[in-house]
Amino acid sequence: MIKGKNYINGEFIDGNIYFDKINPSDLEIIGKFPKSDKLLVEEVVKIAKNSQKLWKNISKVKRGEYFDNLCQRISRRKDEIAHLISKETGKNLNESYAEVIEALHMAQFTFGKSRMPSGEIIPSELSERDSYVIRKPKGVVAVISPWNFPFAIGGFWCAAPSLLEGNTVVFKPSELTPMTGQLIAELYHEAGFPNGVFNLIHGDGETGKYLVESDINHICFTGSVEVGKEIRKVCAESRDKTCSCEMGSKSAVIVFEDADLDLAVQACLNSAFKLSGQRCVSAGRLIVQRSILEQFKEKFIEQAKKVYIGEPFGDGCNDCTIAIGPVISLEQKERINKYVDMIKKEQNDILILGDELNGCFISPTVFQSEWKDKSYLKEEIFGPVVAIVPFDLIDDAIRIYNDTDYGLAVGICTNNYRIMRKMRDECDAGMIYFNLGSIGAESSLPFGGVKMSGYGHGSAAATFDAVVHQVAVTYNHAEIVTFPQGLK
Ligand code: UN1
Numbered sequence: 001m002i003k004g005k006n007y008i009n010g011e012f013i014d015g016n017i018y019f020d021k022i023n024p025s026d027l028e029i030i031g032k033f034p035k036s037d038k039l040l041v042e043e044v045v046k047i048a049k050n051s052q053k054l055w056k057n058i059s060k061v062k063r064g065e066y067f068d069n070l071c072q073r074i075s076r077r078k079d080e081i082a083h084l085i086s087k088e089t090g091k092n093l094n095e096s097y098a099e100v101i102e103a104l105h106m107a108q109f110t111f112g113k114s115r116m117p118s119g120e121i122i123p124s125e126l127s128e129r130d131s132y133v134i135r136k137p138k139g140v141v142a143v144i145s146p147w148n149f150p151f152a153i154g155g156f157w158c159a160a161p162s163l164l165e166g167n168t169v170v171f172k173p174s175e176l177t178p179m180t181g182q183l184i185a186e187l188y189h190e191a192g193f194p195n196g197v198f199n200l201i202h203g204d205g206e207t208g209k210y211l212v213e214s215d216i217n218h219i220c221f222t223g224s225v226e227v228g229k230e231i232r233k234v235c236a237e238s239r240d241k242t243c244s245c246e247m248g249s250k251s252a253v254i255v256f257e258d259a260d261l262d263l264a265v266q267a268c269l270n271s272a273f274k275l276s277g278q279r280c281v282s283a284g285r286l287i288v289q290r291s292i293l294e295q296f297k298e299k300f301i302e303q304a305k306k307v308y309i310g311e312p313f314g315d316g317c318n319d320c321t322i323a324i325g326p327v328i329s330l331e332q333k334e335r336i337n338k339y340v341d342m343i344k345k346e347q348n349d350i351l352i353l354g355d356e357l358n359g360c361f362i363s364p365t366v367f368q369s370e371w372k373d374k375s376y377l378k379e380e381i382f383g384p385v386v387a388i389v390p391f392d393l394i395d396d397a398i399r400i401y402n403d404t405d406y407g408l409a410v411g412i413c414t415n416n417y418r419i420m421r422k423m424r425d426e427c428d429a430g431m432i433y434f435n436l437g438s439i440g441a442e443s444s445l446p447f448g449g450v451k452m453s454g455y456g457h458g459s460a461a462a463t464f465d466a467v468v469h470q471v472a473v474t475y476n477h478a479e480i481v482t483f484p485q486g487l488k
Helices: 039-055 060-076 078-089 093-113 152-157 159-164 178-190 206-213 225-237 261-277 288-303 332-347 392-401 417-426
Strands: 006-008 011-013 018-022 029-034 120-122 130-135 142-145 167-170 198-200 218-222 241-248 252-254 283-289 348-351 367-369 384-393 407-413 431-434 468-476
Touching: 006 039, 006 178, 006 241, 029 178, 029 283, 039 142, 039 167, 039 198, 039 206, 039 288, 060 078, 060 093, 060 159, 060 178, 078 178, 093 159, 130 159, 142 159, 142 206, 152 159, 152 178, 159 167, 159 218, 159 468, 167 178, 167 206, 178 198, 198 218, 206 225, 218 225, 225 241, 252 261, 261 283, 261 288, 261 407, 283 288, 283 392, 288 384, 332 367, 332 384, 384 392, 392 417, 407 417, 417 431
Parallel strands: 142 167, 142 218, 167 198, 218 241, 252 283, 252 407, 283 384, 367 384, 407 431
Antiparallel strands: 006 011, 006 198, 018 029, 120 130, 130 468, 348 367
């Protein structure tokens, strides 16, 4: 049993009130973590503000060198980190290793960026002028992260770019993954970041709310649409607080009749069921051209029946297609089951019905439906539940794909370049994949969505721009004051 601590100003500190962390595989309590109150949150933000004055004046190259140090530590401890992620989230071990690598890539990318050009030189209309753009840190960045990628998103996707750009960070991990949060703080500590530059406070949504309402400058949030909306409201009413929010999705894979069917089935299977569909980019919809529907279904169902469900470290996956662990909590399982009940009640064509399993374990449900205005087709379920939706013409595929409030990721399987171009231009999505599924983003690309999926585009590579003010600087070299645009 771990007794967690906050990490403030370079020290690991006990709390007053504690909450329990439960292992989703066996429902045992595996840790107790401090729930931070308003007073503490405000104190930490004050410390981070003070530390930022020194941190921003260290050269970017030097700030980058801390990340080199951090990378070495992540590499050295990758087995321990992956095992901890699996224990805490129920994620299959292979997925946890991939997450560690995703985090490592973000830290490496950040280190690389530290020696790359920063800002831009912009030609002026007037030859006597020199103009350029510099990047100024916003100040203190709050990182409020989700449980599904607790290491990569929590520790690196937002925090690393924020720090490199000269901000300091107050990190609040999800209350469902405090252990990984704590390990992240240990890594930053061991890598030698100066005191107060990276801080961790544990807590639930209430602590998060205190952090959002505190004297913070920017909030990097990944989580639900409801919370994201609240954060945006707080920012709108503040003087100058900004935020970047990565929220829900109802991502999809679209399969055209000319696609390589085996590749398409593989793309669909991974997008629907990896991590039990608990990725924000998971495909809740497989939109398949009617002319190949029967062939697709036959292959897909055969593969979907071979999904292995077991504890994350299990080795029961011999002939299986994908191995998945439990979902994150009993509440989440109940939420998923409510959607499944609705799908059953409304006479959809159920192709695979999830079995009754113990604890947080839940197996895939697959159903077929024409496109209609139903919550289970349009809302994010965040579980291993997928709809197969037929379409006839390319315009139908576009209409169906776009007919949700979300727009995060889309996988499109086709070999026709005309279809590719039209889909690329017409689908509302922040990430578009061809002959792939909707999962598998890389750290050095921007990660984010459109419509209700994303706001302020600030995850992975896109974070560097979200956490700075771009300031235009102009020098006059004439002996008189000059104006552009013919102004006299
Ligand atoms: C998320 O879905 O919450 O694209 C993040 C992927 C990952 C990142 C997903 N690399 O599958």
